[in-house]
Amino acid sequence: MNFRRIxxxxxxxxxxxxxxxxxFGIVLKIALSDTAVAIPPYVPKLDLAGGWAxxxxxxxxxxFENFAFLATxxxxxxxxxxxxxxxxxxTFFTLLVGFPIAYGMSRASGEWRPTLMMxxxxxxxxxxxxxxxxxxxxxxxxxxxxxxxxGLGLINEPLILLxxxxxxxxxxxxxxxxxMILPIYATLERLDDSLNEAAEDLGCTRFQAFWLVTVPLxxxxxxxxxxxxxxxxxxEFVIPALLGGSKTLMIGKVLWEEFFSNRDWPxxxxxxxxxxLILVVPIVLFQRNEQRQRExxx
Amino acid sequence: MTDKNAQExxxxxxxxxxxxxxTFKDVTKRFGDFTAVDALNLDIYAQEFFALLGPSGCGKTxxxxxxxxxxxxxxxxxxxxxxxxxxxxxxxxEVNMMFQSYALFPHLSVWDNIAFGLKRSDMPKDQIGDRVxxxxxxxxxxxxxxxxxxxxxxxxxxxxALARSLAKAPKLLLLDEPxxxxxxxxxxxxxxxxxxxxxxxxxxxxxxxxxxxxxxxxASRVAVMxxxxxxxxxxxxxxxxxxxxxxxxxxxxxVNIIEGRYETSGAQAMVHWAEGxxxxxxxxxxxxNQGDACALAIRPEKVSISAEQPDGxxxxxxxxxxxxxxxxxxxxxxxxxxxxxxxxxxxxxxxxLARRSFTWEDPVWLSFTDTASIxxxxxxxx
Numbered sequence: 001m002n003f004r005r006i007x008x009x010x011x012x013x014x015x016x017x018x019x020x021x022x023x024f025g026i027v028l029k030i031a032l033s034d035t036a037v038a039i040p041p042y043v044p045k046l047d048l049a050g051g052w053a054x055x056x057x058x059x060x061x062x063x064f065e066n067f068a069f070l071a072t073x074x075x076x077x078x079x080x081x082x083x084x085x086x087x088x089x090x091t092f093f094t095l096l097v098g099f100p101i102a103y104g105m106s107r108a109s110g111e112w113r114p115t116l117m118m119x120x121x122x123x124x125x126x127x128x129x130x131x132x133x134x135x136x137x138x139x140x141x142x143x144x145x146x147x148x149x150x151g152l153g154l155i156n157e158p159l160i161l162l163x164x165x166x167x168x169x170x171x172x173x174x175x176x177x178x179x180m181i182l183p184i185y186a187t188l189e190r191l192d193d194s195l196n197e198a199a200e201d202l203g204c205t206r207f208q209a210f211w212l213v214t215v216p217l218x219x220x221x222x223x224x225x226x227x228x229x230x231x232x233x234x235x236e237f238v239i240p241a242l243l244g245g246s247k248t249l250m251i252g253k254v255l256w257e258e259f260f261s262n263r264d265w266p267x268x269x270x271x272x273x274x275x276x277l278i279l280v281v282p283i284v285l286f287q288r289n290e291q292r293q294r295e296x297x298x
Numbered sequence: 299m300t301d302k303n304a305q306e307x308x309x310x311x312x313x314x315x316x317x318x319x320x321t322f323k324d325v326t327k328r329f330g331d332f333t334a335v336d337a338l339n340l341d342i343y344a345q346e347f348f349a350l351l352g353p354s355g356c357g358k359t360x361x362x363x364x365x366x367x368x369x370x371x372x373x374x375x376x377x378x379x380x381x382x383x384x385x386x387x388x389x390x391x392e393v394n395m396m397f398q399s400y401a402l403f404p405h406l407s408v409w410d411n412i413a414f415g416l417k418r419s420d421m422p423k424d425q426i427g428d429r430v431x432x433x434x435x436x437x438x439x440x441x442x443x444x445x446x447x448x449x450x451x452x453x454x455x456x457x458x459a460l461a462r463s464l465a466k467a468p469k470l471l472l473l474d475e476p477x478x479x480x481x482x483x484x485x486x487x488x489x490x491x492x493x494x495x496x497x498x499x500x501x502x503x504x505x506x507x508x509x510x511x512x513x514x515x516x517a518s519r520v521a522v523m524x525x526x527x528x529x530x531x532x533x534x535x536x537x538x539x540x541x542x543x544x545x546x547x548x549x550x551x552x553v554n555i556i557e558g559r560y561e562t563s564g565a566q567a568m569v570h571w572a573e574g575x576x577x578x579x580x581x582x583x584x585x586x587n588q589g590d591a592c593a594l595a596i597r598p599e600k601v602s603i604s605a606e607q608p609d610g611x612x613x614x615x616x617x618x619x620x621x622x623x624x625x626x627x628x629x630x631x632x633x634x635x636x637x638x639x640x641x642x643x644x645x646x647x648x649x650x651l652a653r654r655s656f657t658w659e660d661p662v663w664l665s666f667t668d669t670a671s672i673x674x675x676x677x678x679x680x
Contacts, residue, residue, distance in 0.1 A: 197368055198401035200388045202415030202466070212414075216405045 024276070031269035032062035042265050066270035075254065076271065080278065082249040086165065086240075087233035090172035094229045095222065097173060098180030102221075103214075105181070106188035117185075120178050132171055132242050139167050139243065163245030171239035176232065180225040187221030188214070220293040227286035235275055251275055309533075310343040311519065317380070319344040319470065319502055320365065325374035327360050327526075334360040336526035337374070344469075347496050347503045349517035351510055351549075357526040358506045362472050365504065366395045379469065389418075394468040398475040400459035402447040408458050409434070409443040415466045433461040436495060453484045460492070464499060473505040477512060489515045510550050514538065522546050538597075544674050547595040552630075554601065554641045557676055560592035567673050569594045572637055579612045580671040591676030600670040601643035603631050604663050605655050611665040615641065619660050624651070633664055 033042040044061040047054050070076045105116045123131060138144045139161040146158040161167050191214065199209035237252030244250070251271065258268035310316035318341035327335040335357045342348045350358040363369040364376060367388030375382050383391060394415070402411050412433050416426045434440045437457040442450050447458065456476065463471055476492070477485045493516050496503050507513050513520045514534040521531040522545075530537060530546045541547035544555060556578065558571030568577040569592060578594055586592055608614055620640060621632035624647075631643045643664055656662055 192399055192401060194397045194399050194401040195403060197366075197388070198395070198397055198403075199414070200368075201366055201393075201395045202462070203389045203418030205389055208418070213403060217403075219405075 027269045027272055029062070030265050031066055031273050032064065033266045034061075034063075034065065035264050035266050040265065041263050066266045067274070069267060070270055070274065075249075076251075076274075079249045079251045079254045080274070083234050083236075083251040084278075086168060086172070086248075086250060087230050087236075090169050090176070090233050091226050091230045093169060094173045094176055094180045095226060098177055098225060099184055099218075099222070101177075102181045102184035102188055105185050106191070113189075120181055124178070128175065129238060132175065132239055135167070135171055135174070135243055136162060139170070162243065163248075165244065165248055167243035167245075168240050168248055168250075171243045172229075172233050172236060175239065176229040179228040183224040183228065184218055184221040187218045191217055220289060223289045224286070224293075227282055227289070231279055231282055231286070234279060308345070308518065310346070311341065316343060318342060319346075319379060320504075321375075321377040322361075323375045323377070325361075325364070325371045325376060327357070327364060327369060328372045333526050335364070335371075338526070338528060340521065340528060340531065342502065342504060344502050345500050347493065347505070347516055347518045349513035349520045350504065350506045350523060351513040351520050352508065352523035353549075354508060356523040358523050359474060360526075361523075362395070362474055362504060362506050365470065366393055366472055367391050392469040393472060394463040394466055394470075395472040395474065396459050396463040396476050398478055400447075400455050400479075402455060402458055402462070404447050407444050407446055408439060408450070411447065411458055412462045412465050414462065419466060429465060433465050436464070436498070437461040452479055453488065456480060456488065457491075460495070464495070464501065467499075468501065470502045470504065473503060475507055476505065477507075477509075485512070486515075492516055514550070522549055524549075540672055541595065541674065544593050544595065544677060547672070547674060552598050552642060552644075554596045554598065556594045556596070556639070556641075558592060558594065560586045560590040560673065560676075561588055566668060569673060576612075578671070579668045580673045581669055583673045583675075586673065586675060593674050593676045594671050595674055596666055596671040598630060598642040598644035600666050601641065602665050603633070603643040603645060603656075604665070605660070607663050608665045612668055613671075614663055614665045616661065616663055617641065619656055619658055619662055622658065629654075631662070633662055 029046070030042055033044060035041060036043045044058050046058050050057075101120075105113060105120075108116055136143075140146075141158040141160065141162070143162070145161070146155075149155045150158065161170075195213050195217070196209045199213045200206070204212060235252050235255075236250065237256055240248045240250040240253050241256070244253075255268055255271050255275070258264050258271060262268075310318075320340075320342040322338050322340040325335055325338045326333065338357075338361070350361060352358045360369060364371055365378075365383075367383070367386065370384060375384065377383065378391070378393070403414065406414065409430055412430045413426055416429055421429070430443075431440075434443055437460055439454065439457055439461060442454055442458075447455055450458070456479070460473075460476070463473075473492075477488050480488060489512060492503075496516075505513070505516060514537075517534060519531060520534055520537050522529045522537065524545055529549075530542045532540075537546065537550055541550065547553045548555065556569065556571050558569040558578070560583070561568045561570060561577070562582060565582070566579050567582045567586075568579055570577045571594070580594055583592070602608070607616075615633075615635055617633040617635040619631055620634040623630040623632070627647060628644055629647055631645070633641050633643060635641060641664055
């Protein structure tokens with residue numbers, strides 16, 4: 001192997017090592033430590049100057065106490081389950097909204113497509129935080145949505161939307177919609193129009209052709225989109241913090257409270273490690289899907 | 299031609315009592331300002347292998363897509379077996395199409411692709427299997443039934459597409475450039491296979507192609523199209539031997555065109571083509587009058603080339619060899635006449651190349667018999 005190849009392959013590996021594996025190692029180390037009134041607020045501390053003996057002493061002080069603690073308090077596993085549920089429901093609704101948009105874009109005439117694509121990407125130009133915060137103004141009791149519905153006479157009393165799970169769903173669907181639309185659009189756009197014509201020619205109605213040809217062939221895009229929404233939605237913190245209520249239980253919020261309110265870094269780290277382990281499953285599935293897609297095309 | 303006899307027997311277009319399967323009545327199709335098909339009339343008969351031939355953009359694909367139901371005529375009526383098909387959607391027509399891209403469903407196996415149309419029909423489940431197997435046998439694909447389209451070769455995919463479109467036993471099968479994606483050798487084999495399958499199933503085939511050799515090989519009749527109009531509809535041999543216009547003569551095969559003025563003398567016609575040159579003699583054209591602008595069309599293989607002036611031939615031209623295209627079995631000589639016009643003459647290389655009697659820059663004589671050429675209306679004349 002020549003030097004250039006090593007450099008080329010080395011860069012992504014170095015990137016992963018420096019920005020993923022090392023930080024993860026540090027988080028794991030903190031998760032295995034004990035909380036203490038100190039700066040930083042945990043013991044033991046690693047003293048590399050102390051040589052081999054200090055290292056052995058350091059490792060002997062690490063334990064799985066914090067993980068055991070997570071199992072005893074039902075707050076944590078309820079928060080994990082609730083996060084999974086909220087992420088699943090939001091992903092489903094994002095798909096429900098995103099698929100027709102992606103389908104419409106793929107059917108649009110060629111000159112319109114760049115504009116539509118631009119409109120999908122445009123919200124990213126505004127800060128994520130501001131966009132989520134804007135929903136507070138839309139969803140609260142005196143908000144735009146309630147005023148609009150009251151004005152139309154559709155409702156007599158304002159709807160309580162803000163600080164409920166519904167607001168969290170709306171927030172996640174809104175924020176992650178582009179991640180659903182783009183991969184689905186990418187697969188639909190590549191579909192040969194003559195496949196649908198062939199299905200019609202062979203006796204399908206328009207809807208049957210859509211159901212038997214378009215939908216199965218957009219499967220990979222749908223799977224990719226769902227993972228791209230589901231994976232970040234599980235650990236979402238900003239949306240439940242701003243839009244969710246006191247009853248909205250999500251692991252991102254628990255993590256925040258452990259870290260900043262309780263200043264319990266070791267428990268917060270343990271929460272983060274477990275969250276990562278939970279996410280490994282969908283991430284591996286996602287990558288397998290991507291690989292299969294590449295193989296099918298190659 | 300081996301099927302010469304078959305062609306003479308099967309000629310419903312010559313039988314005034316025969317009912318056509320498909321009738322186009324003054325069909326026009328416009329896309330915005332563009333007229334793809336222009337007031338076209340055409341009859342296609344049952345069991346025909348009908349070829350639509352023309353350059354890209356001539357309207358042949360639009361014509362086929364109107365038969366399939368993907369396009370509606372702007373004006374006029376298309377009848378299938380005597381019934382107007384305009385109100386029938388594509389999925390209800392007894393017409394199936396084999397797409398240029400084959401349009402095989404990539405997520406289904408070969409077997410399921412072929413069964414796709416049958417499953418949408420009211421055929422009982424147990425018969426579907428038999429029919430699919432029959433189609434697999436017909437197209438020699440039995441071994442590949444479980445494979446996905448991307449796991450088989452281009453030629454096999456082409457046969458799956460054919461089997462799929464034939465499975466429902468349509469009254470009419472449309473083939474859109476069916477062999478376009480195959481290499482030359484496979485194309486030839488597949489052309490004969492197509493003819494064989496057409497004969498076995500007795501289905502009416504309409505094939506769209508821009509490859510004149512393909513159209514000539516497979517079709518019982520060929521329609522040459524240009525700018526949305528039919529230029530000529532006839533059997534392959536008549537299209538080649540008696541084209542009705544310079545366009546058709548030029549489009550089908552190679553041809554020399556010598557323009558001139560038309561004159562009749564007795565049973566023959568004369569073409570005055572250059573000042574001070576002896577007029578060329580050819581068969582009469584009833585549509586031309588004395589003095590009309592005309593063009594004498596002569597195929598290169600009907601032009602003889604010799605070193606000495608031939609005896610007893612009316613049509614003899616003197617020139618010099620400009621270029622020789624050696625094709626192995628044939629050689630095409632490009633001969634320049636004193637006026638600068640280039641005439642092509644083709645001869646079979648029956649002797650070894652080294653014994654060729656003339657080469658570049660040699661003066662030669664070109665000649666052809668009185669009946670070898672055909673006289674067509676000249677350019678500008680309608």
